[in-house]
Amino acid sequence: MRLTKDEEKMLSGGYGEATRRAMEILVTMGDYAGAQRMVPVSWADLSTFSGIGGGHGDSPDNDLYKFMKELDDLCDREGVRFRCPTTLADAGTPESNARLTRMGAQLISPAGASSPHDIFPLPLFGQYVTPGATNINTYCNSMIGARGNNEGPIGVRMAAITGRTPQYGYLLNENRLAKTHVEVRVAPKNYIEWAVLGFYISKRLSRHYWDVPVLTGIDPVAVTSDDIMSLCASMNNPGSITHFLIEGLSPESRTLEQALGGRKPKERFTVGPKEMEEVYDTYPPTGNKPEIVTLRFPLTVQRLYEVAGLFEGKKVHKDVSFSVDLTLAAKLVAEGSGLKKRLEAAGVLVAEKQGQVMWRGQMIDPWVDAKRAGVRTMVTDSLKDCNAISQQEIDMVLLPSLERIVEVAVTGKVEGG
């Protein structure tokens, strides 16, 4: 790699040991990936979504936490401040949040930031970024045209310390062109259906996610940013699509020809009703009674009002634990408008932090604790939940609308169960 004088100074320890270690990791990554140079980072986001921190990396018991803490302690001693605009959601321990803000990170959400809804400000076209959460990275790449590789918490932290990241992968023009043409022949009706569409494509391309898909057949007039955020959340789970394009919507895909760079696609496939049904069939009702019912894709203000409306005159069934995650804006509206109190009076748990659900009187993070806590059946709007939790041998049921999920929460029964 060709390094600038300043980058060489970082690598040789001229700015201290913490910066040297961070730059060494980035240079190793760049050399391996074939990067020619480092590029300046416009935004690093240290928020890893964690809920209550049982094992997602922000618990003091976790080795990633210890690795980061050792590095941050060194940064503290050497007076290092992050070298690019850096944000943080309240996903860690109070101690780690305090340390990171001392180093210059700005705390942007007290409730966590698991989706682009809660990122302020979002980056701009062409900027090099290192978002913390995968789906935010996907949104930045695909819908803004900012450029990020999804390296996870280690790469993000090193980028924040140095203000640099190696230019490889989706930071290069040629890798951002579409290689796969996906003809969409359904019109998703709500955010869950958008997630189902993304899940199918993600699974189909999981062995070669770098063959960027371009989606055609989507009406740019009818779609909302909330729909696309839901699509992004499932594009990288069960596969790992960090960058995709939509004809007529993505800045790098005004036309199909532009998306493909004038070349023919390596692969072409269609997603229609049959393919969507395949996804629902992966997580069907099993006959067990629903125990945890949850809306885990954070409620926007609009969906908050929808849920409140669906609970008019109704209560959560006594055998069901029903919880909802909120975006930061929805949280403020819920608290300011009295909707939170109304929902709580109906038996709905409004999670203080994203990622938590109530189970037998305790807050748990189901990604980590569901099996340990004895959960058997969970009904959700989240395919990420289904994919991550089902391997704990817990029956995961995906339902296609808010109405159906609220109905299950109220009746304590799921169709087919």
Add this chain to the structure above:
Amino acid sequence: MAKIMLTGHKGIGGTAEGEALVCQEPINLMADTGNVWTDLRDTTFTNKVGTPSVYGERFAGKVLVFPTGKGGIFSTNIMMDVATVGCAPKAIVNVMAHPVWATLAIVLNIPLVDRLDKDPCTVIETGDNVKVDARRGIVEVTKKGS
């Protein structure tokens, strides 16, 4: 003894040798290894839907061969923990490494190679002996039983 060589480019880390565990599906430790939540030493693949080709197999101490990573960033946290109890894979061979796994390999000093001249998931079988030289980007495979 029949040996097969796969060659690519400089990878991450040094050299390692061990028995191969070949997974045909991309791996997301968050979704595919459910027992680590209760016992960090239990690296059994538990996801019949996500990684059926290695269901019931453990990756600790193996040369883990798989197409790429998948899912979000949480494989980082799990592998960091698993490594502290000595249960990381000896080496990683990918078709194309996911950046999350590449950064893990750097920090944990696990030899990793990818972008080889042959598809490692096709050439290598579970139980084969595999030598990885990441500095030179070479993988030497001795077929089981040979």
